[in-house]
Amino acid sequence: MPQRTLADWLTYLEQLHPSAIDMGLERSREVARRLGLGRPAPRVITVTGTNGKGSTCAFLAALLAEQGLQVGVYSSPHLLHYNERVQVNGVDASDEALCTAFAAVEAARGEISLTYFEMGTLAAFWLFERAGLDAVVLEVGLGGRLDAVNLIDADIALVTSIGLDHADWLGDTRESVAFEKAGIFRAERPALCGDLDPPQPLLERVAELDCPLFLRGRDYNLRVAIDSWHWHGLNADGLVLQLSDLPLLDLPMENAALALQAYAVLGLPWQPERLAAALRRTRVTGRLDRRSLSWRGKSLTLLLDVGHNPHATDYLANRLAARVDQAPRLAVFGLLADKDLIGVVKPLLDQVRHWAVAPLPSPRSRTVGELEATLRNLAANVQACGSVAKALLVQCEQATTGDEILVFGSFYCVAEALEWLGQQAEAGNGGAG
DSSP, rough: OOOOHHHHHHHHHHHHSSSSSSOSHHHHHHHHHHOOOOOOSSSEEEEEEESSSSHHHHHHHHHHHTTOEEEEEEEEOOOOOOOOOGGETTEEEOHHHHHHHHHHHHHHTTTTOOHHHHHHHHHHHHHHHHHHEEEEEEESSSSSSSSSSSSSSSSSEEEOOOOOOHHHHHHHHHHHHHHHHHGGGGGSSEEEEEESSSSSHHHHHHHHHHHEEEBBTTTTTTEEEEEEEEEEEEEEOOOEEEEEOOOOOOHHHHHHHHHHHHOOOOOOOOOHHHHEEEEEEHHOTSSSEEEEEEEETTTEEEEEEESSSSHHOOOOOOOOHOOOOOOOOEEEEEEEESOOOOHHHHGGGGTTSEEOOOSSTTTTTTHHHHHHHHHTTTTOOOOEEESHHHHHHHHHHOOOTTTTEEESOOOOOEEEHHHHHHHHHTTTTTEOO
């Protein structure tokens, strides 16, 4: 029997379990036991939150790598290739490595049914443990308490923000969401929270576990000036640390501030210039991701952002409003059916002069008719398109030099845009900004 390719494995994993999401740790824990999995690295940092997980993980990995540490990062979802989910020292896992890991998990699971995410998480742990890493940064997939990532007892646990998303699984109040996310905390180990108003269940969990707690606004904070930003926080012993005159970042500086506080708690060397350089180098594809495009003699800018809930688009709107270069802006937009459509678009209504809406390549996509009707009811100028690629063509055609096209609403939307941009680059029409 020929060996499975990575594409074969992913198709197989999609069919392996009767539901895409099946919250709980019992099945994954038993398979991990059979695999003989221990800790994936001596230092483990787990990150959850409604928004900001990806950039926080990227900042943390950059800070750790700057000290010469060997670092693994597990994140989800991916944009173009599954390999993006598992990185070792900034390099995506190879097809061969992933196939070998999937085969190991498959052999160990026996009669136990695992979801796509659970298989991927165990495969990542298996790879990390064999890579001889110094630290791993683990991004929670959904919630925290019952997510497969939570199999590992983190040395430090981070909650970036607490908002409403995935209500079917996490509940429809900030309190219920906070309870689920606080499930990644461990007794007497540092817990960090970047939310300025953490709900009571999170604070109660910290008290039950006697966790050293580091809160934004109390124990650490940031201050943004016109052309720089400043950070102060505490190390594990409660001593004050500071960084001043940091360069402004494209990614959310709130998440950089949280990553700095986590780094401070780890007790690694505090070298301001090297820390600033690590933050400045950090990029995350699809998050406030600016690309240039030459389209039929016009110089355009595409801004890609995977924001797909009101918390994320409110942040995006504030970042756009604060910019000095207020270019006329068009939008390409698609959204999944389980997201708050009105809540997502409202913050950006004043920022966008024309919307091109499209269905997403997923059975969970909202229909283009629903997107169009909702925006028209909000008095927006909108055009319905058959796909994200067609929406991009519409906006590029009507844009003039200097215009910016905002592409947002879903990982699916940004992924489609990235594929389209790749096709334009091959045709000699564009490049990365």
